[in-house]
Amino acid sequence: MFAAENGLRGDPRLQGISKAIRVVPDFPIPGIMFQDITTLLLDHKAFKDTVDIFVDRYRDMGISVVAANVNVGIEARGFVFGPSIALAIGAKFVPLRKPNKLPGEVISEAYVLEYGTDRLEMHVGAIEPGERALVIDDLVATGGTLSAAVRLLERMGAEVVECACVVGLPEGQRRLDGKPLYILVEPRLSVNY
């Protein structure tokens, strides 16, 4: 669901967030209009608004875990949003990483790329059965990495309450493997910087 359909219609913060995202054509490959959130991070108000919107939504949902992908493919920069949300709602932050980055014991889940597969890992013992979890990412396209994240959390017995992204495709899935998907803005289609 989009934030604008879910209580935030007309909220001026959403426009500010959308405008702060830069479109980079033909990255990482020709034909892709890359949604670059680094320009959002340069705009203190828009960055703060992004975190505040997520915090307002999740603070009273009894969530004790915020999980985010990092360095998975090119798109996943959940690391820059997840910790701030976790701090504000009093939850743990759990990073989900490419193989061999996390030290100690991990569990691992495969996900599909356009060509081939890759794996996402999480620390054993980071979360306990019954914890309520949020998965955060900057952008959802196919949902492949988010689905892998959900599977990892569920394998450790957590209940994934929702997946949240800053940018998501409007004609894409509204739910991800049965989990609600909450998106702030649609992708920008033309170059704006």
Add this chain to the structure above:
Amino acid sequence: MSAYKDKDARINGIKDQIRVVPNFPKPGIMFQDITTLLLKPKEFKDTIDMFVERYKGKNISVVAGIEARGFIFGPPIALAIGAKFVPLRKPKKLPGKVISEEYILEYGRDCLEMHVGAVESAERALVVDDLIATGGTLCAAINLLERVGAEVVECACVIELPDLKVCYVAKFSRQF
């Protein structure tokens, strides 16, 4: 300078949450794992609060975080002190125009990149990472920022490995 020498009561709580993993990523290395700190909301918040208390009100407009664990600590600090967050990344991850700084590893070289236009001349900047070992990546970060005319006020790290700061002490003492 180090916070632990000032004996802030929060320091021991933070230290206790950092896990040491022997022989990772290779034999002989005692890896300082901060992910266990992130599982403790109070101690994670204390970590951020200590940095925010130090840097708030110092007219710092840029917090630059080094990939990837600098991305965990940098943004909350940036948000709290009213600064932008600028990710410094390995090659080819940042889209669009970048500047690039090479640095030396134990065996070989690596490279750190920053977006052109992210930081303006005369901005006051903080560099954030989870850990300082030799200081090689931090020096590359400082160079990137100085090349675009920023003033690096300080480098902030959660953990310091004091035995490994060999060639870079002279450079840091200029900043601290």
